[in-house]
Amino acid sequence: MGLVVQKYGGSSVADAEGIKRVAKRIVDAKKNGHQVVVVVSAMGDTTDELIDLAGEVSPIPSGREFDMLLTAGERISMALLAMAIKNLGHEAQSFTGSQAGVITDSVHNKARIIDVTPGRIRTSVDEGNIAIVAGFQGVSQDKKDITTLGRGGSDTTAVALAAALDADVCEIYTDVDGVFTADPRVVKKARKIDWISFEDMLELAASGSKVLLHRCVEYARRYNIPIHVRSSFSGLQGTWVSNEPQGDQKMEQAIISGVAHDTSEAKVTVVGVPDKPGEAAAIFRTIADAEVNIDMVVQNVSAASTGLTDISFTLPKAEGRKAIDALERAKGPIGFDSLRYDDQIGKISLVGAGMKTNPGVTATFFEALSNAAVNIELISTSEIRISVVTRADVVNDAVRAVHTAFGLDSDSDEAVVYGGTGR
Amino acid sequence: MGLVVQKYGGSSVADAEGIKRVAKRIVDAKKNGHQVVVVVSAMGDTTDELIDLAGEVSPIPSGREFDMLLTAGERISMALLAMAIKNLGHEAQSFTGSQAGVITDSVHNKARIIDVTPGRIRTSVDEGNIAIVAGFQGVSQDKKDITTLGRGGSDTTAVALAAALDADVCEIYTDVDGVFTADPRVVKKARKIDWISFEDMLELAASGSKVLLHRCVEYARRYNIPIHVRSSFSGLQGTWVSNEPQGDQKMEQAIISGVAHDTSEAKVTVVGVPDKPGEAAAIFRTIADAEVNIDMVVQNVSAASTGLTDISFTLPKAEGRKAIDALERAKGPIGFDSLRYDDQIGKISLVGAGMKTNPGVTATFFEALSNAAVNIELISTSEIRISVVTRADVVNDAVRAVHTAFGLDSDSDEAVVYGGTGR
Numbered sequence: 001m002g003l004v005v006q007k008y009g010g011s012s013v014a015d016a017e018g019i020k021r022v023a024k025r026i027v028d029a030k031k032n033g034h035q036v037v038v039v040v041s042a043m044g045d046t047t048d049e050l051i052d053l054a055g056e057v058s059p060i061p062s063g064r065e066f067d068m069l070l071t072a073g074e075r076i077s078m079a080l081l082a083m084a085i086k087n088l089g090h091e092a093q094s095f096t097g098s099q100a101g102v103i104t105d106s107v108h109n110k111a112r113i114i115d116v117t118p119g120r121i122r123t124s125v126d127e128g129n130i131a132i133v134a135g136f137q138g139v140s141q142d143k144k145d146i147t148t149l150g151r152g153g154s155d156t157t158a159v160a161l162a163a164a165l166d167a168d169v170c171e172i173y174t175d176v177d178g179v180f181t182a183d184p185r186v187v188k189k190a191r192k193i194d195w196i197s198f199e200d201m202l203e204l205a206a207s208g209s210k211v212l213l214h215r216c217v218e219y220a221r222r223y224n225i226p227i228h229v230r231s232s233f234s235g236l237q238g239t240w241v242s243n244e245p246q247g248d249q250k251m252e253q254a255i256i257s258g259v260a261h262d263t264s265e266a267k268v269t270v271v272g273v274p275d276k277p278g279e280a281a282a283i284f285r286t287i288a289d290a291e292v293n294i295d296m297v298v299q300n301v302s303a304a305s306t307g308l309t310d311i312s313f314t315l316p317k318a319e320g321r322k323a324i325d326a327l328e329r330a331k332g333p334i335g336f337d338s339l340r341y342d343d344q345i346g347k348i349s350l351v352g353a354g355m356k357t358n359p360g361v362t363a364t365f366f367e368a369l370s371n372a373a374v375n376i377e378l379i380s381t382s383e384i385r386i387s388v389v390t391r392a393d394v395v396n397d398a399v400r401a402v403h404t405a406f407g408l409d410s411d412s413d414e415a416v417v418y419g420g421t422g423r
Numbered sequence: 424m425g426l427v428v429q430k431y432g433g434s435s436v437a438d439a440e441g442i443k444r445v446a447k448r449i450v451d452a453k454k455n456g457h458q459v460v461v462v463v464s465a466m467g468d469t470t471d472e473l474i475d476l477a478g479e480v481s482p483i484p485s486g487r488e489f490d491m492l493l494t495a496g497e498r499i500s501m502a503l504l505a506m507a508i509k510n511l512g513h514e515a516q517s518f519t520g521s522q523a524g525v526i527t528d529s530v531h532n533k534a535r536i537i538d539v540t541p542g543r544i545r546t547s548v549d550e551g552n553i554a555i556v557a558g559f560q561g562v563s564q565d566k567k568d569i570t571t572l573g574r575g576g577s578d579t580t581a582v583a584l585a586a587a588l589d590a591d592v593c594e595i596y597t598d599v600d601g602v603f604t605a606d607p608r609v610v611k612k613a614r615k616i617d618w619i620s621f622e623d624m625l626e627l628a629a630s631g632s633k634v635l636l637h638r639c640v641e642y643a644r645r646y647n648i649p650i651h652v653r654s655s656f657s658g659l660q661g662t663w664v665s666n667e668p669q670g671d672q673k674m675e676q677a678i679i680s681g682v683a684h685d686t687s688e689a690k691v692t693v694v695g696v697p698d699k700p701g702e703a704a705a706i707f708r709t710i711a712d713a714e715v716n717i718d719m720v721v722q723n724v725s726a727a728s729t730g731l732t733d734i735s736f737t738l739p740k741a742e743g744r745k746a747i748d749a750l751e752r753a754k755g756p757i758g759f760d761s762l763r764y765d766d767q768i769g770k771i772s773l774v775g776a777g778m779k780t781n782p783g784v785t786a787t788f789f790e791a792l793s794n795a796a797v798n799i800e801l802i803s804t805s806e807i808r809i810s811v812v813t814r815a816d817v818v819n820d821a822v823r824a825v826h827t828a829f830g831l832d833s834d835s836d837e838a839v840v841y842g843g844t845g846r
Contacts, residue, residue, distance in 0.1 A: 016479035050499065056439035057503050058510040068517050069502035072495040076473065079492035080480050086488070087481040094491050
């Protein structure tokens with residue numbers, strides 16, 4: 001009977017029918033005795049259409065104005081959703097990010113939430129209303145300008161509001177049934193995960209799983225807000241993301257949570273780097289100064305004969321040009337031989353807190369890849385994740401092989417559970 | 424070198440090309456040394472599309488949510504316009520009605536402006552920016568909810584901002600060259616008016632001229648803000664609306680400003696009303712309580728034999744049903760015989776401050792109608808206007824006949840000027 005924050009993405013409210021379907025679901029939650037706060041994204045393709053319009057009037061739109069433009073999208077969806085709820089006989093009020101007290105820094109297009117002061121939302125729900133809040137947007141603390149939160153912003157709005165309102169749960173409604181052990185488009189036998197820890201979810205998100213973004217999970221972990229990812233099209237239970245499994249969720253906790261893959265990255269290799277202190281630092285300072293985010297970093301063993309080594313790293317393809325240009329300019333001072341750029345790579349990651357205490361996991365992983373004739377180019381590990389880089393065209397085969405090897409297939413009885421054999 | 428407020432309507436910013444054309448015009452004003460504040464409407468059909476969407480999710484949308492929805496339209500156009508201006512190398516910032524300090528009452532969909540506190544706009548232009556403000560919208564004083572101003576709201580926003588900022592002029596850009604002596608679609612020889620007084624413009628607006636709405640002119644008169652109505656498609660001078668003509672405008676001031684017509688009204692006749700004190704009051708209290716706005720009111724001479732009279736009035740067709748229902752319910756207490764409803768009427772009005780001192784005007788007007796074989800059903804006059812109601816299908820002929828009779832045709836040398844013969 002507590003307060004529930006629900007978030008609906010653009011695909012759930014793509015048209016008037018979608019909005020009416022979502023309105024019914026929200027009213028059901030209200031009828032069940034909950035106070036309900038809803039965060040909504042822009043309808044379907046609205047944001048893309050607005051971006052196209054901006055492109056027509058200006059090749060490089062101003063950040064402030066771009067944010068003002070994009071936030072029109074949620075304004076439309078939230079008002080329509082409130083109308084649809086009222087049409088079902090329940091009271092609803094919509095609020096912009098600013099009205100909902102979502103205070104951000106001033107970095108337009110990818111602002112970060114600094115504070116949430118949800119006084120108007122609290123008053124609205126205490127008066128018996130369903131509060132509808134625009135996702136993805138806020139207002140800057142210093143200039144009172146409208147800001148947007150960047151990718152996954154609506155999920156982050158929902159989690160931040162849930163934290164500020166001390167909600168029981170943050171329900172993220174989407175067009176899939178939850179988080180799966182692998183991307184179901186690649187692995188037909190992928191299973192829906194009933195419960196996953198914040199830590200494993202963070203690693204999956206960082207490794208290419210698209211269902212929840214890293215930033216939103218991080219926020220939920222910091223404030224310990226359980227997330228329930230579920231479909232707005234079905235009535236099924238989805239995936240719970242929280243600190244501790246509850247009830248019968250515990251039974252199913254496996255060593256391995258899932259297999260993620262990512263083909264959106266490219267690999268840069270800096271060839272012939274003098275093997276002496278400060279070289280890697282110089283390279284990565286150059287990259288950082290160019291505001292490029294990198295992912296994996298691997299340094300090969302230096303060849304004793306030459307005193308030179310190679311350093312490889314991966315980064316989003318979209319930032320490849322920027323990184324290469326920055327490094328070329330710094331070639332003299334840093335003193336490397338050459339650069340190699342490769343955007344035909346893929347990354348496969350195995351994630352699971354159980355692997356910390358199960359040394360056999362790594363071996364099983366590499367055996368599975370070997371049996372599938374997948375060649376490994378880079379390896380990187382954390383305590384609860386192993387990632388490898390391969391050719392892009394073998395990624396799908398590799399994901400399926402690993403998924404099967406760890407007993408994750410939906411028709412398998414061999415799911416590796418805590419206390420299992422750790423093969 | 425003062426401050427100019429410019430307003431651009433939806434047809435001027437209907438697409439990306441329109442936005443870029445308007446941006447150039449704004450930058451030209453800035454280059455001429457003016458501080459520039461721009462009020463912009465939603466692009467082309469945006470508002471209609473949003474209204475359609477609302478209709479799809481709810482037959483009777485909530486006023487608060489409807490306003491939240493519609494204001495997305497200006498948010499899009501103003502952000503795009505600011506981007507387009509910045510793309511021309513000038514600084515621009517967009518502001519919502521709320522950010523611009525447009526404070527209204529809480530009557531959603533047709534809020535009235537209570538106050539304008541344009542601190543952010545003043546700061547923005549003082550810093551050298553062109554400020555772009557969303558027309559048609561504000562924020563309610565008590566609840567801080569988003570409101571819209573109803574029909575002609577963007578023009579009113581522009582005039583209100585011009586008053587609050589003590590602007591030199593409020594330029595209303597539209598898709599016609601200015602205010603004409605008659606509707607150019609009906610009268611091919613209609614002439615653009617170079618200058619017109621607030622009073623004459625108010626009468627024209629009340630009589631069916633669509634270029635400026637009554638409400639906006641009233642606001643401009645109260646704060647003595649000269650309005651310049653002109654085309655955003657041409658570079659021509661348009662029509663100045665102000666207290667006093669300036670420079671060579673004075674030369675052209677005619678007795679008659681123009682001929683307006685209106686076919687959007689219907690006529691209600693209350694038949695057989697006892698000719699005694701209080702009857703008319705009872706009828707119009709009934710109408711007022713039904714929140715119906717009426718226009719002309721005419722009472723015929725009572726027939727001595729019966730002691731009964733007829734009272735006729737005109738009102739917008741859209742409100743006809745409401746008025747008839749209210750009167751039917753009050754038939755017993757008021758004690759009239761029957762009601763007649765007629766929506767096949769038209770109104771022709773002749774407007775000009777000069778007619779006060781020129782008794783021949785009325786005679787010329789009726790002679791022109793008579794010569795055109797137009798039958799007159801109702802007559803109503805003010806000091807600077809004569810209006811008649813006729814059958815709807817003769818309105819266009821009537822307008823042309825009157826326009827010619829007063830020498831207003833563009834190829835005529837006979838324009839009736841101050842000190843003229845007053846025929």
